[in-house]
Amino acid sequence: MQKLKIGILISGRGSNMHSIIRACKQPNFPVEVAVVICxxxxxxxxxxAKDEAVNIVVVxxxxxxxxxxxxxxxxxxxxxxxxxxxCHAGFMRILTEAFVTTWLGKQINIHPSLLPSFKGxxxxxxxxxxxxxxxxxxxxxxxxxxxxxxxxxxxxxxVLSDDDVASLSGRVFEAEHQLYPHVxxxxxxxxxxxxxxxxRHKNDLVAExxxxxxxxHTY
Ligand code: GAR
Numbered sequence: 001m002q003k004l005k006i007g008i009l010i011s012g013r014g015s016n017m018h019s020i021i022r023a024c025k026q027p028n029f030p031v032e033v034a035v036v037i038c039x040x041x042x043x044x045x046x047x048x049a050k051d052e053a054v055n056i057v058v059v060x061x062x063x064x065x066x067x068x069x070x071x072x073x074x075x076x077x078x079x080x081x082x083x084x085x086x087c088h089a090g091f092m093r094i095l096t097e098a099f100v101t102t103w104l105g106k107q108i109n110i111h112p113s114l115l116p117s118f119k120g121x122x123x124x125x126x127x128x129x130x131x132x133x134x135x136x137x138x139x140x141x142x143x144x145x146x147x148x149x150x151x152x153x154x155x156x157x158x159v160l161s162d163d164d165v166a167s168l169s170g171r172v173f174e175a176e177h178q179l180y181p182h183v184x185x186x187x188x189x190x191x192x193x194x195x196x197x198x199x200r201h202k203n204d205l206v207a208e209x210x211x212x213x214x215x216x217h218t219y
Contacts, residue, residue, distance in 0.1 A: 001028070001030060003030055003031055003032040003188070004030060004031045004032070004084055004085060004184070004187065004188035005032055005034040005081070005082050005083055005084045005085070006020075006031055006032070006033055006034060006083060006084070006085045006086070006087050006184065007033075007034055007035045007036070007037060007077070007078045007081060007083035007085075007086050007087065008020060008033060008035075008036045008037070008087045008088075008089050009036075009037050009038075009039075009074070009086060009087070009088050009089065009091035010036060010037070010038045010043060010045040010089050010090055010091055011038065011039055011040050011043060011045075011090055011091050011092040011093065012040070012043050012044065012045060012090050012092065013043070013044050013045060013090060014038075014043065014044055014045020014046075014048045014049065014089070014090070015045075015090075015173060015176075015177065016089035016090060016110055016176055016177065016180050017036060017045050017048065017049065017089045017090075018045075018048050018052070018177075019176075019177035019178075019180060019181055020033065020087065020089065020180055020181055020184065021033055021048075021049070021052045021054055022181075023181035023184070023185075029181075029185065030185060030188035030189055031181075031184045031185065031188050033054050033055070034055065034081040034082055034083050035055045035056070035057060035077055035078065035081040035083060036049045036054055036055065036056040036057070037056075037057050037058075037059055037074050037077055037078070038056065038057075038058050038059070039058075039059055039060060039061045039070075039091070039092075039093055040058075040060065041058050041060055045090075046058060055081065057077050059073050059074050059077065061093060067093075067094075067095075067096050068096055068098065070093075071095065071096060071098070071099040074099075075099065075102065084106065085106050085107070085108065085184075085187065086103050086106060086107040086108070086142075087107075087108055087109075087180070087184070088107070088108065088109040088110070088142065089110060089180070090110075091109075094146075095142070097144055100142060100143065100144050101144075103142070104141075104142075104143070105141060105194055107141065107142040108139055108140065108141055108142060108152065108183070108187075109139070109140060109141075109142050109147075109149075110137060110138070110139050110176055110179070110180050111123075111137065111138050111139075111140065111147050112124070112135075112137050112169065112172045112173075112176060113127065113135055113136065113137070113138065114134070114135055114136040114137075114138060114154055114156065115138040115140060115147055115148070115151060115154075116147075116148065117132075117135075118135070119146060119147035119148070120146065120147065123135075124165045124168050124169045124172070125165055127159060127168065128159070128163060128164070128165065128168065132159060133158065133159050134156050134157070134158060134159065135156075135157050135159050135168070135172065136154055136155045136156040136157045136172065136175060137154065137155050137157070137172055137175050137176045137179055138151055138153075138154045139151075139152045139153050139154075139179055139180060139183040140152055141194065141199070150194060150197050150198060150199045151199060152183050152186070152187070152192060152199045153179060153182065153183050153186070153192075154179075155175040155176075155178065155179045157171050157172050157175050158171075186201070191203055
């Protein structure tokens, strides 16, 4: 089986990266991690990648004169490792237009809300303040506008009355860890594709749903 080669970009805890690495270790999973790139030497995810014996490179943004120089180094590692798809997993650097354009249609991100709602930072605080009853997570292609590219798949997560940020983010994290590997499988198997600004699914109501939602009781 020809596997899809991915590069994972991280900045911190690395729990989404870990879920992807675990999925890639399953037999018949059509994706392989070619390289992990982390921009913070002290990030927890660096040690996780090492423990999992995955190829990890630290590209510390502080060592570069400007953003293009930092990105050129990341690009070099992505190309050198034959990366076909760049996967952001808690990567917290704003990218230049040049880097986004170079990887357009080949760069995806996970965001812990149901986009286009609650873009940006501190989304769980804002979700709780708004009183919405459903939040979730979204995997989307990266475009020039932050958290705005074509949506590939989403998971709905209930917001409960006694939730605080910790309980809610924990529930969303669980969903993220299931959704990201699922999306990677769909992309590798070409069961979804970009059609202009929209991602279409070949089987979305049958075998490969692009939305997961909490089950409701029938009365
Ligand atoms: C995740 O919740 C991810 O969705 C979020 O950062 C966290 C990283 O956690 N990303 C964003 O907010 C991007 N806008 P992790 O390092 O444990 O995967």
